[in-house]
Amino acid sequence: MPMTVRSRDPRWLLLFRLGVAVLALVPLLMLLGRILTRDLGPDPGQVITESFGLAAFQLLLATLCMTPLKRWTGWSGWIRVRRMLGLFAFFYACLHVLSFLQFILGWTDLWATFTKRPYIILGAFAFLSLVPLALTSTKGMVKRLGKRWKPLHRLIYVAVVFAWLHFVWQARSDIGEMVGYGVMLVCLLALRGVWFGWSTLIPLRKG
Numbered sequence: 050m051p052m053t054v055r056s057r058d059p060r061w062l063l064l065f066r067l068g069v070a071v072l073a074l075v076p077l078l079m080l081l082g083r084i085l086t087r088d089l090g091p092d093p094g095q096v097i098t099e100s101f102g103l104a105a106f107q108l109l110l111a112t113l114c115m116t117p118l119k120r121w122t123g124w125s126g127w128i129r130v131r132r133m134l135g136l137f138a139f140f141y142a143c144l145h146v147l148s149f150l151q152f153i154l155g156w157t158d159l160w161a162t163f164t165k166r167p168y169i170i171l172g173a174f175a176f177l178s179l180v181p182l183a184l185t186s187t188k189g190m191v192k193r194l195g196k197r198w199k200p201l202h203r204l205i206y207v208a209v210v211f212a213w214l215h216f217v218w219q220a221r222s223d224i225g226e227m228v229g230y231g232v233m234l235v236c237l238l239a240l241r242g243v244w245f246g247w248s249t250l251i252p253l254r255k256g
Contacts, residue, residue, distance in 0.1 A: 062126055069130045073137040076104035077144075094152025101145035102172075106216065108138035109209040110230065113237045120244070132186055135205065139183040142176050168218035175211035178204045196255070203252040206241075209234060 080100050083089055089096045115131040118124075154169075182202055184190070191198050213234055217227045242250055 062129060065126055066130055066133065070133065070137075073108060073134065076100060076107075076141070094148065098145060098148040098152055101141050101148055102212075102216070105138050105141035105145055106209070106212045106230070108134050108141060109205065109212060110233060110237070112138060112205065113209065113234075113241075117237065117240055136183060136186060139179050142179055146176055168215050171211045171218060172215035175208045175215055178208035178211065182208075200253050200255055203250065203254075206238065206250050207252055 080097065083096075084093075112131055112134040115127040115134070119127040149172075182204055185194060185198065185201060194201065213227065213231055217224060217231070220227055238250060248254060
């Protein structure tokens with residue numbers, strides 16, 4: 050069956066969606082494997098927290114990649130998994146926050162600790178930016194919000210930028226990986242600005 054025909058087959062799209070879901074679960078499965086084999090090093094809490102945070106950030110970048118891939122390939126299947134990737138990103142972000150509170154920060158005197166560590170504030174802004182996106186990701190909310198839905202969901206740009214700053218700020222010496230992610234992020238935002246207008250990068254703005 051030719052690729053152009055097969056890619057329109059509902060069964061092919063279902064397999065693609067399942068494949069993407071499995072890939073999105075890989076960071077969690079790998080971490081569970083390391084936990085079971087006790088391969089987390091001297092500070093397991095730190096490893097768990099960082100693993101969940103990095104997975105959330107990577108999936109946010111993957112979400113932003115879907116529009117360019119659709120534009121370059123002409124296949125709408127990329128857009129069909131965009132919402133799922135965003136929800137997986139939020140899932141990992143929730144695990145990251147819970148792990149951070151449980152293993153690193155603790156559950157007492159949260160306000161004092163938050164205000165003393167700027168990178169935590171950036172991470173909190175990134176997470177809070179994702180909350181309304183997750184809450185309004187259903188088809189029912191898309192219909193209910195109407196034209197307000199797209200401007201609201203541009204908060205993903207705020208979330209991913211703050212998430213990147215969150216990681217860079219707390220990096221002590223080796224920031225090479227985050228520099229690479231930063232270059233990728235700039236390219237994705239630049240493509241969006243060139244293709245659809247720079248105003249489409251501004252959250253909550255109509256148009």
